[in-house]
Amino acid sequence: MKTIIEPFKIKMVEQLRFTTRSERERLLEAASYNPFLLHSDDVLIDLLTDSGTTAMSAKQWSALMDGDEAYAGSRSYYRFEEVVRDITGFKHIIPTHQGRAAEKILFSLVGGPGRIIPNNTHFDTTRANIEVSGAQAIDLPNALGLVPEMVADFKGNMDTELLEELILGEGPGRIPVIMLTVTNNTGGGQPVSMANIRAVSEIAHAYGIPFFLDACRFAENAMFIKLREPGYESVPVKSIVQEMFSYADGCTMSAKKDGLVNTGGWLAMNDDTLAMQARNVLIVTEGFTTYGGLARRDLEAIARGLEEVLDESYLAYRLRSVQYLGDALELGGVPIVRPTGGHAVYLDAKRFVPHIPPEEYPGQAIVCALYLHAGIRTVEIGSVMFGKYDAAGRLVPASMELVRLAIPRRVYTQSHIDYIAEAVTEVYNDRAMLSGLSIAYEAPVLRHFTAQFEPIGVLHSAASGR
Ligand SMILES: *Cc1c(COP(=O)(O)O)cnc(C)c1O
Numbered sequence: 001m002k003t004i005i006e007p008f009k010i011k012m013v014e015q016l017r018f019t020t021r022s023e024r025e026r027l028l029e030a031a032s033y034n035p036f037l038l039h040s041d042d043v044l045i046d047l048l049t050d051s052g053t054t055a056m057s058a059k060q061w062s063a064l065m066d067g068d069e070a071y072a073g074s075r076s077y078y079r080f081e082e083v084v085r086d087i088t089g090f091k092h093i094i095p096t097h098q099g100r101a102a103e104k105i106l107f108s109l110v111g112g113p114g115r116i117i118p119n120n121t122h123f124d125t126t127r128a129n130i131e132v133s134g135a136q137a138i139d140l141p142n143a144l145g146l147v148p149e150m151v152a153d154f155k156g157n158m159d160t161e162l163l164e165e166l167i168l169g170e171g172p173g174r175i176p177v178i179m180l181t182v183t184n185n186t187g188g189g190q191p192v193s194m195a196n197i198r199a200v201s202e203i204a205h206a207y208g209i210p211f212f213l214d215a216c217r218f219a220e221n222a223m224f225i226k227l228r229e230p231g232y233e234s235v236p237v238k239s240i241v242q243e244m245f246s247y248a249d250g251c252t253m254s255a256k257k258d259g260l261v262n263t264g265g266w267l268a269m270n271d272d273t274l275a276m277q278a279r280n281v282l283i284v285t286e287g288f289t290t291y292g293g294l295a296r297r298d299l300e301a302i303a304r305g306l307e308e309v310l311d312e313s314y315l316a317y318r319l320r321s322v323q324y325l326g327d328a329l330e331l332g333g334v335p336i337v338r339p340t341g342g343h344a345v346y347l348d349a350k351r352f353v354p355h356i357p358p359e360e361y362p363g364q365a366i367v368c369a370l371y372l373h374a375g376i377r378t379v380e381i382g383s384v385m386f387g388k389y390d391a392a393g394r395l396v397p398a399s400m401e402l403v404r405l406a407i408p409r410r411v412y413t414q415s416h417i418d419y420i421a422e423a424v425t426e427v428y429n430d431r432a433m434l435s436g437l438s439i440a441y442e443a444p445v446l447r448h449f450t451a452q453f454e455p456i457g458v459l460h461s462a463a464s465g466r
Pocket residue numbers: 051098099100101123125126181185214216253254255256257264265
């Protein structure tokens with residue numbers, strides 16, 4: 001059987017609202033050309049993020065009803081802890097309301113001025129939490145990962161030579177933890193190989209540095225290992241996941257990704273002292289140690305979601321459905337990051353609109369055009385998100401200019417994906433008409449969430465939208 005079908009059927013539906021091109025022009029202007037500021041009712045297909053946008057299963061919804069809402073010692077916490085420990089093997093499992101809360105706690109304890117925290121590529125909230133603590137966040141992607149058009153199996157890998165150079169150059173004492181993000185979200189949703197996880201772990205431990213996974217998409221990463229890494233073809237995904245975590249001393253996790261829930265996360269570790277300190281911060285900022293800012297029923301949904309995400313028919317469908325969109329775009333000549341990652345297809349804005357310079361935010365121009373043309377909401381991952389200014393106030397662009405089409409888990413059908421592929425291809429065919437934007441307002445950190453833009457010239461003047 002060649003066709004991989006959705007391994008579920010639909011019991012409940014949510015109505016979509018269609019808008020016209022002229023309505024969208026008005027709505028986008030009112031949102032200052034930043035789709036984060038649109039009302040989601042005005043979005044037809046929402047590819048802003050795969051985070052917390054999962055459709056939960058009937059079993060998860062019924063698990064919610066079974067939650068034990070006790071403030072302390074909830075049965076739901078112990079079920080959550082048991083499932084997370086079974087998968088990760090870590091001694092201390094500390095629930096948080098989402099991933100960045102786990103990051104905030106970790107880096108407020110191990111970060112601070114003079115400290116350096118390397119990663120294959122830091123996610124935006126990870127980088128922000130490190131920088132807010134006063135520490136420095138360093139990205140060490142391997143060279144292949146920076147070439148969007150190059151096809152390779154594990155473009156998410158960390159460059160271990162650069163890691164050793166960094167440790168020797170700065171001294172291990174300045175590096176309180178080495179992180180590795182699986183899959184590498186910012187680098188195109190590309191997987192990290194087991195060999196790389198093992199190598200980073202060995203280097204970290206040789207210098208006495210703890211090694212943590214940013215584990216948001218651990219299951220998608222494990223499925224890539226099964227499909228691509230020699231020796232793992234017939235190993236069950238759950239065993240692959242357990243091996244991945246076995247090399248680490250802890251992890252941060254956003255359950256809004258591979259937890260298959262709408263909110264939740266955790267911080268886990270083996271170190272007793274660090275865990276005690278983390279729980280003390282948790283109680284001040286999130287909640288008691290057996291709920292961490294969540295309703296206890298949410299912990300039930302996470303426990304069930306973690307079991308479902310390891311279902312290999314789900315993971316095969318998940319990776320295949322993302323690849324299906326990538327294949328359709330490539331057929332239309334649209335430049336994308338190759339190969340497609342686990343949770344998203346990334347358009348390569350530098351090749352999509354080469355006439356728009358980084359200072360005019362080519363990715364944001366495409367994001368706006370996709371909304372105007374077809375009501376599709378996407379997000380720029382380029383110089384809007386990661387650009388910096390030099391001393392003279394000039395933009396230091398990001399290394400890549402990408403647009404992410406993140407696919408929510410178990411939400412859209414194949415015909416939705418066909419519509420997306422058609423719409424993106426139509427905008428691409430009209431690309432000469434696109435022009436850039438300037439920033440009219442920006443916040444000091446994580447500016448992409450609230451930035452306001454002004455178009456330079458006419459944004460996208462195709463005769464008609466969809
Ligand atoms: C989403 C994400 C986070 C942050 O998690 P939130 O739940 O959004 O706070 C951290 N790292 C990576 C790689 C992510 O994808």
